[in-house]
Amino acid sequence: MLKRTLLALPLVALLSSSLLAGCDDKKETAAKPQEKILRVGTNPTFAPFEFQGKDAELTGFDMDLIRAIGKQMGYKVELHNLAFDGLIPAIATGNIDMAIAGMTINEDRKKQVNFSVPYYTSGLIILVNPDNNEVKSLDDLKGKRIGVQLGTTGAFKAATVPDAKVVTFNNSDEQFLELSNKGVDACINDHPVVAYYLVQGGKGKMIGNVMEEESYGIALKKGNDELTKKVNDAIAELKKNGEFDKIHKKWFGA
Numbered sequence: 001m002l003k004r005t006l007l008a009l010p011l012v013a014l015l016s017s018s019l020l021a022g023c024d025d026k027k028e029t030a031a032k033p034q035e036k037i038l039r040v041g042t043n044p045t046f047a048p049f050e051f052q053g054k055d056a057e058l059t060g061f062d063m064d065l066i067r068a069i070g071k072q073m074g075y076k077v078e079l080h081n082l083a084f085d086g087l088i089p090a091i092a093t094g095n096i097d098m099a100i101a102g103m104t105i106n107e108d109r110k111k112q113v114n115f116s117v118p119y120y121t122s123g124l125i126i127l128v129n130p131d132n133n134e135v136k137s138l139d140d141l142k143g144k145r146i147g148v149q150l151g152t153t154g155a156f157k158a159a160t161v162p163d164a165k166v167v168t169f170n171n172s173d174e175q176f177l178e179l180s181n182k183g184v185d186a187c188i189n190d191h192p193v194v195a196y197y198l199v200q201g202g203k204g205k206m207i208g209n210v211m212e213e214e215s216y217g218i219a220l221k222k223g224n225d226e227l228t229k230k231v232n233d234a235i236a237e238l239k240k241n242g243e244f245d246k247i248h249k250k251w252f253g254a
Contacts, residue, residue: 038075040066041091041099043084045171048196048251049102049216061251062100065119066218068243072234083170085151088112091221098220098231102190104153105217114228117235118215119244124154125191126207129179135186137208147175147184153214154188176202192252 044050044058053059058079070077080096087099091113102122105115128135135141143163148155150168158166167184169175172193179187180203187194191210198204220228238244 036075037078038070038073038098039078039080039096040070041080041082041087041096042066042101043087043171044081045084045173046102046190046193047172047200048192050100061120061247062102064247064250065238065244066100068238068247069218069231069234072237073230084149088219091219094221097227098218100218102193102216103219104214106153106214109219113219113222114224115217115219116228116231118217119235120216121213122190122192122216123210123213124157124188125194125210127176127179127187127189127194127197127204128185128207129182130203130205132185132205135207138211141186144185145183147178147187149175149189152189153212154190157212158188172197176204179204 042050042058042062044052044060044063046060046062048060049062050058050060058081063079066079067077080090082090082096082099084101087096087101087103088109090096091099102120103109104122105118109115126135126138126141135144138157138161141158141161141164144161145165145167146158146161147167147169148158149172150170155166155168158164167178169178172189175184175187175189176197178184186207187204191206194204194206198206218231220231235244238247
């Protein structure tokens with residue numbers, strides 16, 4: 001009986017040692033800080049701001065910028081591909097923390113979301129087919145078929161044209177394709193998006209001057225002033241340390 005008890009002692013010691021080691025491991029694991037995630041919505045059909053590059057990777061000016069902002073804030077950026085008109089509802093329901101998608105800051109949207117400081121100044125332009133010599137200004141689109149992207153300021157502008165038939169598309173690629181196929185007489189979209197489309201070999205010509213100068217901002221949940229301030233501070237720091245200019249030069253040149 002004594003022998004059995006003595007033999008059991010090393011086993012008890014071994015088990016105790018293992019349990020203590022296990023406790024130490026758990027403490028070490030628990031002490032590791034969890035990675036902070038920033039859930040960002042976008043609509044990657046708006047080159048050169050956001051689009052799908054090689055292997056469906058999301059790329060563009062906005063994508064480089066938001067990754068730099070996340071890094072500056074100490075967050076890992078998790079991108080979510082959503083329809084443009086679904087971005088603000090997704091913010092409101094908490095499915096994403098913010099959205100960056102060439103989104104114009106306007107009074108209607110400001111009632112629904114917080115906006116960061118402006119990070120890009122843009123404007124609208126008219127695009128027609130190369131052989132179209134009738135359209136020379138917005139007034140010439142009266143009674144015409146105008147292609148626009150759903151939920152954009154281009155769509156709002158087209159709606160002001162008398163007797164025009166406004167045809168909406170989910171993204172700018174569909175919009176430009178319909179113009180090329182002469183399903184619409186003209187498109188209204190943001191100037192840098194149209195310019196990039198033409199530089200990349202798209203067919204068409206821009207008409208008139210840039211309309212409705214507008215600023216892009218990052219949208220966040222209404223009332224989330226703390227996160228909005230962090231984003232604004234990150235943008236300010238990126239402009240101060242030269243990273244913002246580096247990203248801008250990459251996509252738009254000097």
